[in-house]
Amino acid sequence: MKLYLCSILILLVNHGSCDSSIHVGHRISLAIPLEYSAGFIGRAFLMDANQVEPNFRVALSAEAIKGKYSCSLEVFLGDVKVWNSGHYSQFYTSDVCVLKLTEDGDLQLKGPKERVGWRTGTSGQGVERLQILRTGNLVLVDVLNQIKWQSFNFPTDVMLWGQRLDVATRLTSFPRNSTSFYTFEIEHNKIALYLNSGKLKYSYWEFKPSKNRNITFVELGSKGLELFNDKYKKIAQIASRRIQPLRFLALGNKTGNLGLFFYSPNKEKFEASFQALNSTCDLPLACKPYGICTFSNACSCIRLLTKENDMNSDCNEGTPRQFCGGAQVEMLELNGVSSVLRDAPKRVNVSKTTCASLCLADCKCVAALYFSGEGATDFQECSLYRLVAGIKQVERGTGLSYMVKVPKGTRDNHSKPSVKKWVLIVVGVVDGLIILLVLGGLAYYLIQKRRKNLSGTDNNT
Numbered sequence: 001m002k003l004y005l006c007s008i009l010i011l012l013v014n015h016g017s018c019d020s021s022i023h024v025g026h027r028i029s030l031a032i033p034l035e036y037s038a039g040f041i042g043r044a045f046l047m048d049a050n051q052v053e054p055n056f057r058v059a060l061s062a063e064a065i066k067g068k069y070s071c072s073l074e075v076f077l078g079d080v081k082v083w084n085s086g087h088y089s090q091f092y093t094s095d096v097c098v099l100k101l102t103e104d105g106d107l108q109l110k111g112p113k114e115r116v117g118w119r120t121g122t123s124g125q126g127v128e129r130l131q132i133l134r135t136g137n138l139v140l141v142d143v144l145n146q147i148k149w150q151s152f153n154f155p156t157d158v159m160l161w162g163q164r165l166d167v168a169t170r171l172t173s174f175p176r177n178s179t180s181f182y183t184f185e186i187e188h189n190k191i192a193l194y195l196n197s198g199k200l201k202y203s204y205w206e207f208k209p210s211k212n213r214n215i216t217f218v219e220l221g222s223k224g225l226e227l228f229n230d231k232y233k234k235i236a237q238i239a240s241r242r243i244q245p246l247r248f249l250a251l252g253n254k255t256g257n258l259g260l261f262f263y264s265p266n267k268e269k270f271e272a273s274f275q276a277l278n279s280t281c282d283l284p285l286a287c288k289p290y291g292i293c294t295f296s297n298a299c300s301c302i303r304l305l306t307k308e309n310d311m312n313s314d315c316n317e318g319t320p321r322q323f324c325g326g327a328q329v330e331m332l333e334l335n336g337v338s339s340v341l342r343d344a345p346k347r348v349n350v351s352k353t354t355c356a357s358l359c360l361a362d363c364k365c366v367a368a369l370y371f372s373g374e375g376a377t378d379f380q381e382c383s384l385y386r387l388v389a390g391i392k393q394v395e396r397g398t399g400l401s402y403m404v405k406v407p408k409g410t411r412d413n414h415s416k417p418s419v420k421k422w423v424l425i426v427v428g429v430v431d432g433l434i435i436l437l438v439l440g441g442l443a444y445y446l447i448q449k450r451r452k453n454l455s456g457t458d459n460n461t
Contacts, residue, residue, distance in 0.1 A: 021131035022046060022101055030060050030097040032069050040064040043074075046099075049132050054078030054247075054263055054270075056136045062097045065090065071097035071109050071117060075138055075151065077160070078263075080270060082136060082248060085109065087156035088172070091117030101130055105148070107140060120149045136160045159220050159249040166217045173253040180285065182256035188214045191227070193251075193258055193276060195284040195341060200386055202341035204284045205258070205276045209236040220249050224274075225260065242273040255283050281392040282340055290404075292337060293392040302334075302388075302404065324363035328408035331356040331368065337402040339369055340390040344383040355382035356403055370401040 022028075030044050042062040049056035057076045062069050071093045072086035085091075093111030100108050105127025109118040126142040127149075133139060137160070138151035152163050157173040159165060171184040180197040192206040209215065209227055216230040222245035227236040240246050244262040247270065251258055258276040263269075280286050281293035291299045333356075347358060352370045359365040365384045373379040388404060 173251040240273040331403040
């Protein structure tokens, strides 16, 4: 993939030097290639916050995305993009990408023929200039320096030092080439990470203040993410594990993990001082759908045994269409397997058979997780899923049973299915290969050592 970087001298802004503000009436244009070029990124840096490195900078950007060119306004901290006007809705254009702060104070992104693709909606509010603050907050202010619009009110996937997020706000991160997306949400009783797929929503990490105290807002401080109540009193904190001050919090678009980041002058890069999830298998999309994350942090497909006792070569990614309209289906039980996804619809105090029947009766249900406690914790719970994801291998004897809906005939109906053998084949296939390699290497080492000893004995004789 070719990457083209455009460094453009903006003569309209303070005679070509970057400044911390742009005044009304200014118009800045960025040329778009006539032909589509995959990987193209054109960027004109307009302003900076006049700080020591890493510095906040504002750029007008054009980027090649899925056969088209997007036009956006972006904020960078060093080389890290911390805000983007097109995060939720891209503005696609051709020929030219224009940033204009109109005479009546509306900041706009335009394409050919003055077509407006994005705007702040601040006309008639006395806006005098656009500037970048030392906090990284991009603001429109009037002559009295009163803020009329600010990027901090429109969070993307990054939260900067000093930024607040109120209850019911969230950060959102979009993985490439996926219909699913991640969210970090502020709720009254917790902060949580969610995997979203269509109208489905499952949590996979959460943090709650002690004593059931309610959250009003969160703020990123130098030492951690701080949680406050309605009296502006700090009630909890997720602390940084390094002494260096934090610069930002980020929701990763590849993994969905939440991290707190500081800048390392020695390495000249940002590093994580805290991560919500420290194990690969705790990530919601560590493996593809219908894949199992094993103890060795590798992915093993759920491959189904047919009546002919053949094993399919690919993951069987069942869809609701296959399980509706009178389709013949059954539940396949996997021992030693669980899901990291929570908040699925639940039924309590039901048997495993009833749990399986509930999923079979719902054509949109594709999997069920059954838990049965023992002794003093005699409790049964059935969770019904419409997404087969976030599956990981767990120790046996935990009382968990994961069941996947499959077409009938996947197993031999003339004999009792051996779940233990099936799980050993499917879930343990990757770990088994690793063990074989280790044992094989050990055997090779012992054989070679024995040969050397025998050779030494013959020479002495």
